[in-house]
Amino acid sequence: xxSPAVSVKNLTLRYGDTLALNDxxxxxxxxxxxxxxxxxxxxxxxxxxxxxxxxxPTHGSAQVDGLDVVKDYRQIRNNIGxxxxxxxxxxxxxxxxNLTFFATIFGTTIRENYDLIKDIYSQIEPxxxxxxxxxxxxxxxxxxxxxALIHKPGILFLDEPTTGVDAVSRRExxxxxxxxxxxxxxxxVSTPYMDEAVLCDRVALIQNGRIMKxxxxxxVIASYPYSLFxxxxxxxxxxxxxxxxxxxxxxxxxxxxxxHLSFNKDEFREAALLDxxxxxxxxxxxxxxxxxxxxxxxxxxxxKEEG
Amino acid sequence: xxRFWAFVTKEFYHIIRDYRTLLILFGLPAIQLLLFxxxxxxxxxxxxIAIYDPSKDVVTRKISDKILSSGYFILERNLxxxxxxxxxxxxxxxxxxxxxxxxxxxxxxxxGKAHIQIIGDASDPNTANMLVNYASxxxxxxxxxxxxxxxxxxxxxxxxxxxxxxxxxxxMFVPGLMAMLLTLISALMTSLAITKxxxxxxxxxxxVSPLRPGQIIIGKVFPYVFLAFIDAIIIIIIGxxxxxxxxxxSVFLLLAESLLYICMALSLGIxxxxxTSSQQIAMMISLVALMLPTILLSGFIFPIxxxxxxxxxxxxxxxxxxxxxxxxxxxxxxxSLVFVWKETLVVIGFxxxxxxxxxxxxxxxxx
Numbered sequence: 001x002x003s004p005a006v007s008v009k010n011l012t013l014r015y016g017d018t019l020a021l022n023d024x025x026x027x028x029x030x031x032x033x034x035x036x037x038x039x040x041x042x043x044x045x046x047x048x049x050x051x052x053x054x055x056x057p058t059h060g061s062a063q064v065d066g067l068d069v070v071k072d073y074r075q076i077r078n079n080i081g082x083x084x085x086x087x088x089x090x091x092x093x094x095x096x097x098n099l100t101f102f103a104t105i106f107g108t109t110i111r112e113n114y115d116l117i118k119d120i121y122s123q124i125e126p127x128x129x130x131x132x133x134x135x136x137x138x139x140x141x142x143x144x145x146x147x148a149l150i151h152k153p154g155i156l157f158l159d160e161p162t163t164g165v166d167a168v169s170r171r172e173x174x175x176x177x178x179x180x181x182x183x184x185x186x187x188x189v190s191t192p193y194m195d196e197a198v199l200c201d202r203v204a205l206i207q208n209g210r211i212m213k214x215x216x217x218x219x220v221i222a223s224y225p226y227s228l229f230x231x232x233x234x235x236x237x238x239x240x241x242x243x244x245x246x247x248x249x250x251x252x253x254x255x256x257x258x259x260h261l262s263f264n265k266d267e268f269r270e271a272a273l274l275d276x277x278x279x280x281x282x283x284x285x286x287x288x289x290x291x292x293x294x295x296x297x298x299x300x301x302x303x304k305e306e307g
Numbered sequence: 308x309x310r311f312w313a314f315v316t317k318e319f320y321h322i323i324r325d326y327r328t329l330l331i332l333f334g335l336p337a338i339q340l341l342l343f344x345x346x347x348x349x350x351x352x353x354x355x356i357a358i359y360d361p362s363k364d365v366v367t368r369k370i371s372d373k374i375l376s377s378g379y380f381i382l383e384r385n386l387x388x389x390x391x392x393x394x395x396x397x398x399x400x401x402x403x404x405x406x407x408x409x410x411x412x413x414x415x416x417x418x419g420k421a422h423i424q425i426i427g428d429a430s431d432p433n434t435a436n437m438l439v440n441y442a443s444x445x446x447x448x449x450x451x452x453x454x455x456x457x458x459x460x461x462x463x464x465x466x467x468x469x470x471x472x473x474x475x476x477x478x479m480f481v482p483g484l485m486a487m488l489l490t491l492i493s494a495l496m497t498s499l500a501i502t503k504x505x506x507x508x509x510x511x512x513x514x515v516s517p518l519r520p521g522q523i524i525i526g527k528v529f530p531y532v533f534l535a536f537i538d539a540i541i542i543i544i545i546g547x548x549x550x551x552x553x554x555x556x557s558v559f560l561l562l563a564e565s566l567l568y569i570c571m572a573l574s575l576g577i578x579x580x581x582x583t584s585s586q587q588i589a590m591m592i593s594l595v596a597l598m599l600p601t602i603l604l605s606g607f608i609f610p611i612x613x614x615x616x617x618x619x620x621x622x623x624x625x626x627x628x629x630x631x632x633x634x635x636x637x638x639x640x641x642x643s644l645v646f647v648w649k650e651t652l653v654v655i656g657f658x659x660x661x662x663x664x665x666x667x668x669x670x671x672x673x674x
Contacts, residue, residue: 100313105513106517107309
């Protein structure tokens with residue numbers, strides 16, 4: 001247990017001409033909840049597949065529990081739980097049959113590890129005779145997580161577990177992850193939802209196959225270098241368009257019913273901006289300075305990469 | 308072992324819960340067999356003929372009687388003029404027309420020669436050929452019977468068709484169909500079952516489990532061995548009870564050979580699934596690459612001896628060819644393993660090659 005749960009060095013994976021993973025290096029200590037945040041196609045799934053021994057890297061190495069993902073793939077497979085991005089259980093099998101199946105192929109039984117999944121499984125147990133295909137999105141995720149956990153893995157890989165799940169179920173799901181983590185399971189989870197990042201111990205921002213930043217959510221926010229403001233208007237689209245043309249602005253992004261705009265420190269002049277918007281025929285309501293959220297930070301970091 | 312049975316149980320659930328699979332598994336063999344047995348037949352029975360007999364004497368009546376009482380022909384109409392023959396064909400009323408020359412008996416008596424014209428409808432060449440042969444055979448027989456006192460030497464060939472005395476087509480179809488259906492069910496169903504796991508993404512989970520490739524493959528295939536074997540039994544029973552196809556050899560040997568062939572087809576199915584990742588492609592390969600050769604190049608419908616040499620070579624590369632000759636040998640000729648060991652070895656060889664190839668090809672990873 002001296003080696004980190006996951007250790008990645010110069011990991012590169014190439015599909016033809018595309019670099020799906022570009023020279024990644026990071027370590028994950030035991031018991032950490034590490035989140036991978038990034039847009040679709042960033043390389044999250046590919047990274048998870050390398051770590052779960054499903055893909056062989058082109059260059060570099062990855063170790064899970066000190067075992068090499070290429071050489072020792074058989075041993076690794078005994079000790080990891082994996083929940084693929086797509087719901088991948090047998091839809092024509094009932095909840096209980098799915099769970100029993102996965103317990104048996106890992107050489108265990110539901111009863112033996114019931115404690116571990118009790119919190120999660122008890123919520124879907126009333127439907128245990130229902131076919132997995134007829135479950136709601138949230139229940140499917142709970143079943144998939146139960147199946148991934150049933151053999152008591154030391155490390156859990158969850159590939160976008162909350163995609164397509166309603167807000168309430170998402171929150172519940174993260175609460176469950178927190179409890180599992182307390183039970184000494186290392187968890188690597190990917191998500192396209194930036195708001196989930198704050199729930200992780202550390203987050204890795206991944207884009208175009210590269211990890212741009214890997215640190216605690218608090219550090220991400222603390223290192224945000226700009227002054228940030230929020231503006232409201234009836235015509236969000238018009239406002240956004242006008243703001244993006246405004247000279248001296250760093251970024252303008254729509255956040256629900258408001259637009260967040262950022263400036264280099266001390267370069268914001270409210271009067272000048274209001275004049276500019278008036279000229280464009282836009283009447284903004286309530287410009288106020290706000291604290292950066294993790295989403296603002298990610299938008300900024302991702303924008304830098306693209307630019 | 309526990310893992311293996313869990314896998315097999317799961318696989319049975321998949322099959323039982325999908326009524327379409329069940330329909331293909333058990334409906335298809337019965338329907339195909341009945342269709343082939345009843346509809347596609349190349350036997351001649353009650354072919355309709357028309358006769359133009361201007362002489363109407365003792366000899367022509369005798370010949371007509373012989374032909375009509377043979378069981379192969381029934382008289383549709385008597386023509387009053389030879390020109391009506393064309394119409395009779397055109398309207399599809401008859402398959403054969405007999406035309407006697409005028410004063411048939413007289414000419415035969417005086418000159419020792421009389422002409423009879425047998426006109427066949429060659430828009431269906433096989434049937435026409437057969438009908439013409441049957442009719443001339445009957446006439447020849449008659450000729451021999453009236454000449455028996457006069458001719459000093461006679462060579463009378465006595466033809467006997469062994470093993471299928473009545474030349475029933477269904478005797479040929481049952482072994483052929485058995486090969487076809489076992490190939491279809493075993494290869495198609497397994498290749499679909501495995502590619503389905505790939506499509507649904509469940510293969511990803513199976514790979515990330517401690518299951519070994521062998522366990523996954525055998526676990527998936529095992530239920531189909533069982534089901535295809537039941538199919539083989541159904542085919543033999545229907546063939547026997549409905550069509551009277553005998554099992555003259557050992558039933559045990561027949562079933563053992565069927566089981567062997569099922570394993571061959573299954574390993575072929577595994578091979579197909581290990582080189583494809585979608586159900587559609589697997590289905591196309593199974594249907595086009597397996598079904599057509601099984602039907603066309605196995606001697607099932609078309610005799611291999613008549614093919615150009617390159618196709619004959621292909622035929623010898625088709626496992627169904629060997630299986631068909633094995634079961635024909637056992638069912639119809641009542642032979643034992645001594646007579647079919649070569650073919651059996653060939654099927655075992657195919658099975659081994661396919662299995663080794665598919666386990667090698669089976670990817671323990673994605674892509």
